[in-house]
Amino acid sequence: MRRKKNGFTLIEMLIMLIIISALLLLILPNVMQHTESAQGKGCEAQRQMIENQVMAYQMDDGNVPTMEQLIARGYLKVGQNQCADQREIIISTNGNVSIK
Structure with missing residues (x-):
């Protein structure tokens, strides 16, 4: 009588690992690109909010106002003058808001 196979062999597991690794290598650059794009859009949204x-x-x-005046008077919270990627949002003397 033949014995029933109860799992994967080492070779089958290695092949699956190689396939999964190859797929991750193909997908990872796209994920990183979309992450950077999302951070840029988030920073722009924060700039508009400060404006x-x-x-x-x-x-x-x-x-x-200056950024300090906005924070002191409660228009902004401390730390809202920076984007998630650590770029600073500044206010010019004529009131234009830009990302540094």
Whole structure:
């Protein structure tokens, strides 16, 4: 009587590992590219949010705020002047908000 096979052989496991590794090598560059793209879009959204807060401050106070004034008056929280990729968002003297 033949014995029933109860699992994978070492060769079968190695072949599966090689196939999975090859697929990961093909997929990984696309995932990294999309991650960088998402971070850029998130930083742009944060810049727009700060721009809106600058306009709200201007309507309330009548002048262009600095980042410190926005934080001190509660328009922004501490740390919201940086993107997730550590780029800083700055406010020029005429009220333009840009990413440094």
